[in-house]
Amino acid sequence: MIQQFENTYDVTVIGGGPAGLAAAVSAWEVGAKTLLVEREEKLGGILKQCIHDGFGLLMFKQKLTGPEYAQYYIEMLKNTDVNITCSTFVTDINRQDDGIFHLILVTHHGIKHIYTKAIVLATGCRERSAKQIFIHGTRPAGILTAGTAQYYVNILGQMPVKKCVILGSGDIGLIMARRLTLEGAEVEGVYEAKKELGGLLRNYSQCLMDFNIPLHTQTTVTRVFGEKRVSAVEVCSVDENMSRINGSERIIECDSLILSVGLIPENELAEKMNITLDAETKGPAADQCYQTKKDGIFVCGNAFHVNDLVDYVSSGARIAGKCAAKYKKRERRLIPVIHDEKFAYCVPQLIDIDSDQKKADIYFRTKQKEEDKHVTVTSGDNILIAKKYIEMRPSELEHIQIDIDKIEYGNDKIHVKMGKVE
Amino acid sequence: MDLIHKLNKKLDKMFNGSVNAKEENGCVILTGSLNSWDDIVKAGYLAVNKKKYLGVINDIEYTKEPVPGMRLPDLEDKQYDNVKCDVAIIGAGIIGCAIARELARFDLDILLIDKEHDVGMHASSRNDGEIHPGVDLIKGQVKQKYNARGNALYDEISKEMDFKFYRPGQYLCFTKKYMKIICNIARLYWKVMKVPTRYLNKEKLQKRIEGISDDMECAVFFPTAGIVCPYEVTIAYAENACDNKVKLALDTAVTDMEVLDNRILSLNTNRGTIYPKLVINAAGVYADKIAQIANDRFYTIHARKGTNAIFDKKTVKKNRFIVSAFGMSAVKTAHSKGGGILTTADDNMLIGPDAKETFDREDFSTEDINIDQIIQKHKKTLPGLKKSDIIAYYSGIRAATYEEDFVITEGKNTKNIIHVAGIQSPGLTAAPAIAKDVSLTVKKMLSEIMEVKPNADFNPNRKAIPDLARMDEEERDRLIKQNPDYGVIVCRCEEISLGQIKQALSRSVPCDTLDGVKRRVRAGMGRCQGGFCGPLVLKTISKIKNIDYEYVAKKDSQSRILFGKTKKHDTAV
Ligand SMILES: Cc1cc2nc3c(=O)[nH]c(=O)nc-3n(C[C@H](O)[C@H](O)[C@H](O)COP(=O)(O)OP(=O)(O)OC[C@H]3O[C@@H](n4cnc5c(N)ncnc54)[C@H](O)[C@@H]3O)c2cc1C
Ligand SMILES: Cc1cc2nc3c(=O)[nH]c(=O)nc-3n(C[C@H](O)[C@H](O)[C@H](O)COP(=O)(O)OP(=O)(O)OC[C@H]3O[C@@H](n4cnc5c(N)ncnc54)[C@H](O)[C@@H]3O)c2cc1C
Numbered sequence: 001m002i003q004q005f006e007n008t009y010d011v012t013v014i015g016g017g018p019a020g021l022a023a024a025v026s027a028w029e030v031g032a033k034t035l036l037v038e039r040e041e042k043l044g045g046i047l048k049q050c051i052h053d054g055f056g057l058l059m060f061k062q063k064l065t066g067p068e069y070a071q072y073y074i075e076m077l078k079n080t081d082v083n084i085t086c087s088t089f090v091t092d093i094n095r096q097d098d099g100i101f102h103l104i105l106v107t108h109h110g111i112k113h114i115y116t117k118a119i120v121l122a123t124g125c126r127e128r129s130a131k132q133i134f135i136h137g138t139r140p141a142g143i144l145t146a147g148t149a150q151y152y153v154n155i156l157g158q159m160p161v162k163k164c165v166i167l168g169s170g171d172i173g174l175i176m177a178r179r180l181t182l183e184g185a186e187v188e189g190v191y192e193a194k195k196e197l198g199g200l201l202r203n204y205s206q207c208l209m210d211f212n213i214p215l216h217t218q219t220t221v222t223r224v225f226g227e228k229r230v231s232a233v234e235v236c237s238v239d240e241n242m243s244r245i246n247g248s249e250r251i252i253e254c255d256s257l258i259l260s261v262g263l264i265p266e267n268e269l270a271e272k273m274n275i276t277l278d279a280e281t282k283g284p285a286a287d288q289c290y291q292t293k294k295d296g297i298f299v300c301g302n303a304f305h306v307n308d309l310v311d312y313v314s315s316g317a318r319i320a321g322k323c324a325a326k327y328k329k330r331e332r333r334l335i336p337v338i339h340d341e342k343f344a345y346c347v348p349q350l351i352d353i354d355s356d357q358k359k360a361d362i363y364f365r366t367k368q369k370e371e372d373k374h375v376t377v378t379s380g381d382n383i384l385i386a387k388k389y390i391e392m393r394p395s396e397l398e399h400i401q402i403d404i405d406k407i408e409y410g411n412d413k414i415h416v417k418m419g420k421v422e
Numbered sequence: 423m424d425l426i427h428k429l430n431k432k433l434d435k436m437f438n439g440s441v442n443a444k445e446e447n448g449c450v451i452l453t454g455s456l457n458s459w460d461d462i463v464k465a466g467y468l469a470v471n472k473k474k475y476l477g478v479i480n481d482i483e484y485t486k487e488p489v490p491g492m493r494l495p496d497l498e499d500k501q502y503d504n505v506k507c508d509v510a511i512i513g514a515g516i517i518g519c520a521i522a523r524e525l526a527r528f529d530l531d532i533l534l535i536d537k538e539h540d541v542g543m544h545a546s547s548r549n550d551g552e553i554h555p556g557v558d559l560i561k562g563q564v565k566q567k568y569n570a571r572g573n574a575l576y577d578e579i580s581k582e583m584d585f586k587f588y589r590p591g592q593y594l595c596f597t598k599k600y601m602k603i604i605c606n607i608a609r610l611y612w613k614v615m616k617v618p619t620r621y622l623n624k625e626k627l628q629k630r631i632e633g634i635s636d637d638m639e640c641a642v643f644f645p646t647a648g649i650v651c652p653y654e655v656t657i658a659y660a661e662n663a664c665d666n667k668v669k670l671a672l673d674t675a676v677t678d679m680e681v682l683d684n685r686i687l688s689l690n691t692n693r694g695t696i697y698p699k700l701v702i703n704a705a706g707v708y709a710d711k712i713a714q715i716a717n718d719r720f721y722t723i724h725a726r727k728g729t730n731a732i733f734d735k736k737t738v739k740k741n742r743f744i745v746s747a748f749g750m751s752a753v754k755t756a757h758s759k760g761g762g763i764l765t766t767a768d769d770n771m772l773i774g775p776d777a778k779e780t781f782d783r784e785d786f787s788t789e790d791i792n793i794d795q796i797i798q799k800h801k802k803t804l805p806g807l808k809k810s811d812i813i814a815y816y817s818g819i820r821a822a823t824y825e826e827d828f829v830i831t832e833g834k835n836t837k838n839i840i841h842v843a844g845i846q847s848p849g850l851t852a853a854p855a856i857a858k859d860v861s862l863t864v865k866k867m868l869s870e871i872m873e874v875k876p877n878a879d880f881n882p883n884r885k886a887i888p889d890l891a892r893m894d895e896e897e898r899d900r901l902i903k904q905n906p907d908y909g910v911i912v913c914r915c916e917e918i919s920l921g922q923i924k925q926a927l928s929r930s931v932p933c934d935t936l937d938g939v940k941r942r943v944r945a946g947m948g949r950c951q952g953g954f955c956g957p958l959v960l961k962t963i964s965k966i967k968n969i970d971y972e973y974v975a976k977k978d979s980q981s982r983i984l985f986g987k988t989k990k991h992d993t994a995v
Contacts, residue, residue: 039911089911091891104895106919108909111899129951131814138787139816141976141983145953152957158971158984183988227493227784228980268915271736 005083005114009035011324012103012116014090014269017045019301020122021073022314023321027120028080032325035114036082037105039089043077044070045124046147046302047310049154052175054202058311069310088112093119093273099329101296118296118324121270121284122317125263125302127172133261135167137223142230146172146260153179161256165233166190167221171199171308171395173260178207187213188252193220193238196369198260199395200308222249224257233257263306273297278349281305285349287334288360288404290320291327293350298324305347305363308397312363323357330354335379335407339416342367344394346416353407363399364416366392372421377402380411388421426450429469441465441482447835448476449720455483459781463724466824476834477721478824490782492708495537495673495692496980502671503694507531508872509864510689510698512676512712514538515546516652516850517842518704519659520857525864526666529875533696534660534668535689537675539978540938541931542656544706546850547941548786548818550730550775551766552744553648554848555592556617564828568852568859570616575854576648583658584886585650586767590742592647593622593631595638595803597747605642618645632739633806638747647744651767652850653941654886657931659853662884664930666877671696672932673978676705681717684837700868701839702860707783707821709829709843718836721823721844725783728761728775729792731815733807734949737771747803763800763807768944773800773807775818786817813949820846830856832863840864887925887943891917912962913955915948923959927966934967936960937977960984 011027013020016038024036042048047055050066057063064072077084085107092104101119105112127145135143144152144160150172152160162185166173169192177187190208195217197204208215216235222244223234237248265283267275275284275292283304284292290300300320301313332352339346346364362377369391376386377400384402392398407414426445433441433452441454450469456462466480509525511518514536522534538544553576559566580587596605602621609619620643627641628634664670671693678690679701689696705712713719746762766772774796793815801807823829823844833839840863842856849856865874890898890908902909907921926933926942936952939945939959946952946959960974960983967974972984 039914087910089914089917091917106898106902106909106911106917108902108906110902110909111895126950127953129813129949129953131812131951132810134790134793134812136788136790141981144956148953148956152984153988156957156961156971156984157988159986159988160984162985228978229982 005035005085007112007114009033009083009114009116011035011118011120011321012037012101012114013120013122013321015045015122015124015301015303016040016043016084016086017122017124017301018047018070018073018310019124019303019313019317020045020120021070021077022317023120023122023300023324024082025073025076025080026318026321027325028082030322030325034082034325035116036077036084037088037090038084038086041087043074043084043086049147049150051154052179055310058309059314073314090269093269099296118298118327120320120324121267121297121299121303122301123266123269123303125265125306127259128262128264130259133259135221135224135257137225138227140224140226140228140230142226142256143224144256144258146170146176146258149176149258150179153183159183159185161185161258163188163254164256164258165221165235165252165254166258166260168192168259168261169198169204169215170260170262171203173258174199174203174207176258176260177213178211181211181213188254189214189216191219191221191235192217193242194218195240196394201393201396221257225251230255230257263302265303265306267303270297270299278345280345281347286347287332287350287352287355288348289323289352289355289357290316290348291323291352295329295332296327305345308395312397312399316361319357335412335414337362337414337416339364340418342370342418343416351404351407351414353404355404358404360402360404361399362402362416363397365394365397366418367394369393370418374419374421375400376417376419378415378417379407379413382406382408382411384414425471425474432468433465436468437461437465443469445475447720449479450475451479451481453481455485457484457486459484459486460779463779466722466724470824472825477829479719480722480724480824484781490784492537492675492711493784494675494677495539495978497673498692499694501693502533502674502691502696504697505533505694506697507533507669508698508868509533509700509702510535510696511702511704512689513704513706514541514660514670514672515544515704515706516542516656516659516853517845517856518702519656519663520853521702521704521842521860522663522668523659523666524857524861526663526668527861527877527880528865529877530868532663532668533671533698534663535671535674535676535691535696537673539673539935540933540941541660541670541672542653543977545818545821546656547653548816549652549847549850550762550764550772551650551652551850552592552762552764553587553650554851555644555647556615557592557594557644559615561615564830565848565852566615568828568830568855569848571855572852573646573648576650579854580650582882583662583884585654585658587648587650588742588767589646589648590744590765591643591645592744592746592762593627593641593643595627595634595641595745595747597637597639599639601748602640605640609642619643620645630741631743631745633804634745635803635805638803649742649744649764649767650850654767655850657942658884658886660931661929662882665884666880670931676712679715681836684717684835686716686836686838699838699871700864702842702864703839704842706845707819709821709841713841713843716833716836716839718833718839718841720834721825721829723783723821723823723844725780725785726820726822726846727778727780727785727817728820729788729796729815729817730772730774731793731796731812732766733771733773733811734813735770737811738765738769745803761796761799763804768947773797777820780819783819785819788815788817792817814947814951822846828852828856830860832867838867840867887922890919890922912958913945913948915950916944918943918945918955920962923962924966927963934963934969935975935977936963936983939963
């Protein structure tokens, strides 16, 4: 691991979270001269603040904490000669006429320029803010996202709440419900506007049930009170269309409102490169090699789509890193992967049939809870794979592998379908 | 029939005898009680007669719900007790700050007082930031006069005080072809008013404004319309004032006065009794309350709320503009400016504001319905606007008088006060001109009791905190090499560096809160709204100001972020 950098590379990985770490290691393994850029002081991304365990069950068959999981990859990096630059912010990317990318970096030594053949975007995601879900009422202190609360508690060792309401049942919210309770705060309840839990079932049982924290589904926060610090919130039941049910309002006294209402892939750089974002994933569309529609730009981890397990992030990022290392400009014949409306999304959105990446992991989420369903991937009349699921939930990413060689030539679509098990 | 009698007849008819009018000291005084706030406001307007009376004093009691009083700081100390000064300015909004800066040209002891923990916390940071060309102002209005002069002054003051100022011009669009005639008649009027205009046909309009609705058939273009960041201007004025020895008393509320023989002797505040020779009332929504305790009330402020929404930077079009449509007010209020769409000085799209009367003068809350209304309305001009692209929204309160004009005058009863009241829109535009005039009035008034000399050390120039993300590369590189903190990005959405945040914390106007930093360098104003950088800014404040984490606040000591250490604060990293 080399803490400095030169100015030309085969692969530049932007973001030093689990995705970026895995991508950099695998790019180097295939022989690419690789640079890893991270804007924070330390590597590890969001894992640095996830001190609970449960990471790495799939990858390492053991329960690691976030920092432990990240450390595993950081150790791997130490045995490579990937160049690393932390506290470095990528402000701009341009592609030159010769196809080489020119990156502008801000560091505390000044502005640097580097040139690279391929880029891996591993910039992670951000949390939806109170404004994005239109929380109204007064504007006091005490409204914060679950990730921010997690930073205060786990990194700064400071309590951001005494008595709180959590809006949204995403994983970070569930984990913070437990964490704050353990730290002596009162979590009045978790409120979820949808019918379904937003996070993983295992987090529901370990973080809420075990601590007797109630989950109120189909209920949302409709107003905030308190001018300087939150003094109360109003919650209200909502129907299937998210419209409030009048008369069901209830005022809950509390000093904080914690939001766990969704993560959005962070793609400022992709947007600067005019890569259009997929309306469903909010990340760039990519093929099974994790290459976006723009040649030479790869994307992985939560910047691609929001993953619920870091293990998926790492395994996808390894492929992204490897493919970026082998990147050579050529015509790609891309076949779109489309899906039934029962799915919230499927990735990759494209298959490059000429690629030597002959297996493709299709990851998908359903829109609603589904029971006893078949998921079938077809190309024309050809069934590439079919798999039976006893249960699928929107919060749990599923995946299924297809063989690219089985794709019939001339078929212009790959279709992911859902059907009842007879 | 005399006027008051006539008015009472009208009031009786409307409110069944619940309201009574009388004349006193040249003012109309309304008393009684009503349970509809809108009715109280209606009665106020009914009583207006600018030719005959100084103003309307609307004392009708609102019976439906309690009317919240002025929010007070929780601080109680003797910091400013017995402080004597030549001029005390009550209110550090754009008006108070601009007056302080212009007054600093004289060798005077000036104390600028505000009840909030920072300057410009009320209307002055909760507006659109448009430097109005004067589209809807009428000859003879005080606001018309100051708007025109204020607008012209912005070129100069933006250079002196180094704040962002653009003149993209404003487009007033018309939906019908035949309106071209109205356009041309109106243009003659504007010509008389010395407001330059240009006519644009549909084709030209579409070229100028990407994404404009196909329904817009023509437009009048006002090239003098400009854009600033309103709190940047207010802070710049305040900093320049303080750089020139004006003293600033924050967290200080004027709650009472001692008035003897038509002169104010002292101001009572939560931080001691202050003894000024002259008082300037620039208290925004509370200007009439200040007038009252000064024994010099002849107008009433009624609060009119407006809500604005800010869009993600990615929605910004290639060129800046200010655009509005003729006669398309979503909320039909006689006194709504109608609002518009504009590119802010920091390159976001902004829409708004609407107009809603409210009895709570500090009601900065927002409602979904207002956001929906303004977006519906402005979609007619720019159909591409999407609610999902909104990243922030806020409300501001206009301090309107029933006469709907600025009140800029020496006291009527009380000798040593100057009112600068009723400064609703376009107060931001007018402020530089108002400040110049008021400072001359102060000089004149004080000259009767003391010698007023110029301040030989006055420096009109102020340097802004460097805005690295907008700099060219060489300049940015040079600054980072001088100060490596400029190369450490803390706010990722707005690309704000540690160096800029540290600067914000160490200028002549004190700043030690997250909101203070946000308003000075934009850390936390981007799409993530401070989710990532909030804790980092908090850490920086704690370090630079040498205060524990738990004492760092969002806006003042009553809005702290943290409650103290966790049980086991031996944390992971
Ligand atoms: C709170 C929380 C709890 C979780 N719990 C679990 C769990 O129990 N078990 C589990 O398996 N998974 C869990 N996950 C999921 C998993 O940890 C994430 O999916 C994973 O961390 C995503 O990795 P990433 O590398 O894509 O993103 P990140 O970890 O966010 O890393 C992105 C990195 O990119 C850097 N970066 C971004 N933009 C730039 C730029 N312009 N220049 C330079 N650097 C940049 C960022 O600073 C950051 O370090 C959890 C996730 C969260 C947020
Ligand atoms: C939604 C909206 C949009 C607008 N858009 C524009 C625009 O585009 N262009 C334009 O030119 N104008 C605009 N305006 C008008 C402009 O914002 C105001 O005219 C201007 O900010 C008024 O400044 P001020 O200093 O008088 O008041 P304020 O900024 O309200 O300042 C008054 C200050 O007095 C303090 N204070 C009050 N009472 C006391 C007390 N008793 N003791 C101590 N301190 C006290 C308050 O804390 C406050 O800081 C808009 C207004 C609104 C509400």
